[in-house]
Amino acid sequence: MPTTSTSPLAKSAWYTLFILTLVYISNSIDRTAMSILIEPVKAEFDLSDSQLGLLTGLAFGVTYALAGIPMGWLIDRVNRTKLLAAVVGTWSLCTAICGFAQSYPALVVARLAVGAAESAAAPTAMSMIADLFPKNRRSTAMGIFWTSTAFGTAISLVLGGVIAANYGWRAAFFVAGVPGLILAVVILLTIREPTRERGIGDKAGEPAPSMFQTLKFVCANPTVFHPFAGIGLASLAMSGVPVWAASFLVRTQDFTLPQAGLMAGLGVGIFGAMGSLLGGPLGDAVSKRWGVQTLPAVPMTACAMACMSGLVFALGSSLIVVSIGFIVFEIVSRAFTAPAYAILVTGVEPRMRGVVVSTVQAVTNLIGYGVGPLVVGVISDRVGGANSLKFGIAAVMIFSLWSSLHFLAAWFAARRSERFTEGAVA
Numbered sequence: 001m002p003t004t005s006t007s008p009l010a011k012s013a014w015y016t017l018f019i020l021t022l023v024y025i026s027n028s029i030d031r032t033a034m035s036i037l038i039e040p041v042k043a044e045f046d047l048s049d050s051q052l053g054l055l056t057g058l059a060f061g062v063t064y065a066l067a068g069i070p071m072g073w074l075i076d077r078v079n080r081t082k083l084l085a086a087v088v089g090t091w092s093l094c095t096a097i098c099g100f101a102q103s104y105p106a107l108v109v110a111r112l113a114v115g116a117a118e119s120a121a122a123p124t125a126m127s128m129i130a131d132l133f134p135k136n137r138r139s140t141a142m143g144i145f146w147t148s149t150a151f152g153t154a155i156s157l158v159l160g161g162v163i164a165a166n167y168g169w170r171a172a173f174f175v176a177g178v179p180g181l182i183l184a185v186v187i188l189l190t191i192r193e194p195t196r197e198r199g200i201g202d203k204a205g206e207p208a209p210s211m212f213q214t215l216k217f218v219c220a221n222p223t224v225f226h227p228f229a230g231i232g233l234a235s236l237a238m239s240g241v242p243v244w245a246a247s248f249l250v251r252t253q254d255f256t257l258p259q260a261g262l263m264a265g266l267g268v269g270i271f272g273a274m275g276s277l278l279g280g281p282l283g284d285a286v287s288k289r290w291g292v293q294t295l296p297a298v299p300m301t302a303c304a305m306a307c308m309s310g311l312v313f314a315l316g317s318s319l320i321v322v323s324i325g326f327i328v329f330e331i332v333s334r335a336f337t338a339p340a341y342a343i344l345v346t347g348v349e350p351r352m353r354g355v356v357v358s359t360v361q362a363v364t365n366l367i368g369y370g371v372g373p374l375v376v377g378v379i380s381d382r383v384g385g386a387n388s389l390k391f392g393i394a395a396v397m398i399f400s401l402w403s404s405l406h407f408l409a410a411w412f413a414a415r416r417s418e419r420f421t422e423g424a425v426a
Contacts, residue, residue, distance in 0.1 A: 012192065013132040013133065015190075016128065016132060016191055016192075016194070017129060017132070017133075017141055017144060017145060019183070019186065019187065019190070019191055020125040020128065020129065020145060021144060021145050021147065021148045022148070022179075022183055023084065023088055023121060023125065023148075023180075023183055023187070024121060024122065024125060024145065024146075024148035024149065024152065025148040025151050025152040025155070025179075026088065026092065026152065026179045026180040026183055027088075027091070027118055027121045027122075027148070027152065027180075028148055028149045028151070028152025028153050028156065029152045029153075029155055029156045029176050029179065030091055030092065030095040030114060030118070030156075030176050030177065030180065031060065031114070031118060031152075031156075032152065032153045032156040032157065032242065032243070033095065033098075033156050033160055033172060033173060033176045034055060034056045034060075034098075034111065035056055035153075035156070035157065035160075035242065035243045035244075035245075035246065036156060036157045036160035036161045036164065036172070036246050036257075036261045036264075036265075037160060037164055037169040037172060037173075038052050038056065038244075038246070038247050039246075039247060039250060039257055040164055040168075040169040040257070041055070041107070041169055044169075045103070045104045045107075047104060048377075048381060049377040049378075049380045049381050049388075050374070050377050050378050050381050051104065051377075052377055053373045053374035053375070053376060053377025053378065054108070054374055054377075055104075055107065055108060055111060056243050056373045058366075058371065058374050059108045059111040059112055059115070060111050060112070060114060060115040060118075060365065061115060061365040061366040061367075061368075061371070062112065062115065062366060063112045063113070063115040063116040063119075064115035064116065064118060064119045064361070064362060064365035064366065065119075065362035065363070065365055065366035066116070066362075067115075067116040067117075067119040067120075068119035068120075068123070068358045068359065068361055068362030068365070069211070069355065069358055069359055069362055071083075071087075071119050071120040071123065071124075071354075071358050072123050072354040072355035072356070072357065072358025072359060073211055073354070073355055073358075074120075074354070075120065075123050075124050075127050075353075075354030075355075075358065076127075076208040076351050076352070076353070076354035076355060077208055077354075079193050080124050080127060080128055080193060080194075081187060081188070081191045081192065081193045082188070083120060083124060084120065084121070084124045084125070084187055084191075085184045085185075085187040085188045086184075087117045087118070087119075087120040087121060087124075088121070088180045088181075088183055088184040088187065089180065089181055089184035090113075090117040091113075091114050091117035091118045091121075091180060092177045092178070092179070092180025092181045092184070093177060093181065094110060094113040094114045094117060094177075095114055095173055095176050095177040095180070096173060096174050096176070096177030096178075097110050097113070097173075098110040098111065098114070098173040099169075099170035099171065099172075099173035099174045100170070115365065119358065119361065119362065119365070120358070122357065122361050123353075123354055123357040123358040123361055124354070125145060126142065126145070126341060126345060126353065126357050127345075127353045127354050127357065128194050129141050129142060129145060130197065130345045130350065130353055131194040131195060131196055131197050131350070132194050135292065135346055136284060136287055136288060136292070137284065138284075138342045138345065138346065139279075139280045139281070139282075139283030139284045139287065139295070139338050139339050139342040140280040140281050140283075140284050140338075141280070142280055142337075142338040142339075142341050142342055143276050143277055143278075143279050143280015143281060143283070143337075143338035144276075144277070144280060145338075146276040146279075146280070146334065146337045146338050146341075147272075147273045147276040147277055149272070149276070149334065149337075150268050150269055150271075150272030150273035150275070150276055150330070150334060151269055151273055153242055153265070153268045153269070153272065154265040154266065154267075154268045154269025154270075154272070154273075155265070155269070156176065156265070157242075157245075157246060157261045157262075157264045157265030157268065158261055158262055158265035158266065158269070159172075159175070159265075160172045160176070160261060161246070161257050161258045161260070161261025161262065161265070162258055162261070163175055164257065165257055165258045196350060196351070197350040208351035208352070208354075209349065209351060209352055211355055214348075214352045214355045214356060215355070215359070217348065217349070217352060218348070218356060218359075221347060221348075221413075221417075222409060222410065222413035223343070223347040223410055223413045223414050223417045223420060224344065224347040224348055224356070226296075226406040226407065226409045226410035226413060227296065227299075227340055227343045227344050227347070227406070227407065227410050228344065228356075228359075228360050228363070229403075229406045230299065230303070230340065230403040230404075230406035230407045230410065231337075231340050231341070231344070231360050231363075231364055231403075232360065232363040232364050232367050232368060233367075233368075233399045233400075233402050233403040233406065234299075234303050234306070234333070234336060234340075234368075234399065234400055234403035235363075235364035235365075235367070235368025235372065236367065236368045236371065236372040236375070236396050236399035237306060237307070237310055237333070237372070237396045237397050237398075237399045237400040237403075238306070238333045238334075238368065238372075238400075239368050239372035239373055240310075240372045240373060240375070240376045240392075240393055240396040241310060241313065241326070241329055241330075241333070241393060242264065242268055242272075242330075243372070243373040243376070244373065244376050244377075244389060244392070244393060245260075245264040245267075245268075245326065246260040246261050246264045247260070247389065248389045248390075248393065249263060249264065251386060251387075251389055252322075252386070252387060252389065252390065253319055253322070263323075264326075267323075267326050267327060267330055268330055271327045271330040271331050272330040272331070272333075272334045273334075274330075274331055275330060275331035275332060275333065275334035275335040276334045276335065276337065276338060278331070278335050279298065279299075279302065279334065279335030279336060279337060279338045279339055280338035280339070280342075282298055282335065282339070283295055283298045283338060283339030283342055286298055286339075291420070292346065292414070292420045293411075293414040293415045293417065293420040294411065294414075295339050295342060295343050295346075295414070295420075296339075296343055296407045296408070296410040296411035296414055297407075297411055298335070298336070298339040299336035299337075299339050299340040299343075299403075299404075299407045300404045300407035300408050300410075300411060301404070302332045302333070302335045302336035303332075303333075303336050303400045303401070303403040303404035303407065304400070304401060304404040305328070305332040306329055306332045306333040306336070306397075306400040307397045307398070307400035307401040307404070309325050309326075309328035309329040309332060309333075310325070310329045310333075310393070310394070310396075310397040310400060311325070311394055311397050312324065312325030312328070312329075313325030313326045313329055313393070314389075314390050314391075314393040314394035314397070315390055315394055333400070336403075340407070341357070343410060343414070344356060344357065344360065345357065346420065347414075347417070347420070372396055372399075375392070375395065375396055376389070376392035376393055376395070376396060377392065378392075379391055379392035379395050380392040
């Protein structure tokens with residue numbers, strides 16, 4: 001059973017969380033490496049913004065979605081430590097292979113392979129975190145875990161730009177693949193499989209619910225369905241800004257590629273990480289003060305603020321205004337993540353977590369990280385001109401506002417849910 005609310009957390013829980021965070025930093029580096037390399041890849045293969053949007057988003061998101069749900073089924077049934085080590089090694093190797101691509105189709109195929117392997121990372125990590133941390137500490141633990149996306153994106157943007165400028169874009173892919181190969185070995189040698197938490201009414205040895213039972217449960221429970229939909233919609237806007245940020249600065253502010261990578265990377269790394277670290281403890285503080293049923297208010301507010309700040313970033317008339325919009329967007333768009341996923345894993349049975357989180361990750365990567373950058377690119381091509389990216393980025397902000405409405409609905413539903421009352425879930 002996981003640690004109770006009143007007992008001290010074992011050092012092994014914090015160590016495992018640390019390694020899981022490093023794993024997802026590697027994941028984020030490999031995922032976003034393409035973002036800082038848009039301009040040199042565009043030049044070498046003579047690509048349009050729509051093709052680049054496909055390469056940075058949908059080429060990754062399609063296989064992520066297709067592989068994600070079967071991976072979730074495995075997560076609920078097999079040794080998660082061994083599974084994680086296998087997929088980390090696989091996506092890291094495939095990232096390095098991207099550097100050997102001699103054509104646009106070859107690069108797309110390599111990115112498809114990266115997406116398939118990465119689909120198991122976050123669901124496995126969150127399933128393990130939920131078994132290591134009690135309900136009233138999960139938001140904080142997940143906040144720490146989700147700093148990984150900010151740090152990984154920052155490292156990718158800053159170092160990727162420098163490496164590409166000095167050694168070519170292919171070298172950036174080679175370097176990006178190394179950390180994950182090392183971490184795969186560390187996981188196998190040092191991480192123990194956490195004991196799985198039992199759900200309400202579970203019996204020892206009882207098999208995990210079927211995929212159909214799990215998805216039926218999600219659709220029938222608004223405390224799960226609305227966060228599920230909210231996370232997917234928020235990812236459309238959340239992906240549109242960092243993927244195109246460096247190119248946006250190059251085209252609208254006359255930055256060089258290393259300068260754009262440095263600014264975008266530091267913005268994501270410092271303020272994105274700040275948002276992740278603030279969102280988790282804020283979610284737990286709200287839960288302790290007003291009850292776990294009020295937790296959806298945190299992502300609801302964050303998503304509404306992300307819409308407003310994203311518009312400021314996209315449509316700002318000066319570098320100062322654009323910078324302020326970007327900073328605020330990074331803080332609030334990442335602050336929503338930890339409490340949103342804490343709602344999700346609290347609202348479902350423990351042996352459903354792998355499938356549920358994998359499914360929502362499939363949605364966020366196919367619809368969010370897959371379609372989001374593509375929508376920006378397509379709108380940019382249709383508008384045309386030096387400032388076309390402004391309109392592409394602004395257009396996807398509507399999805400942040402839509403997301404906040406789902407979390408508002410989840411808030412109302414949680415007030416009537418037994419799972420969100422004191423002691424309903426261990």
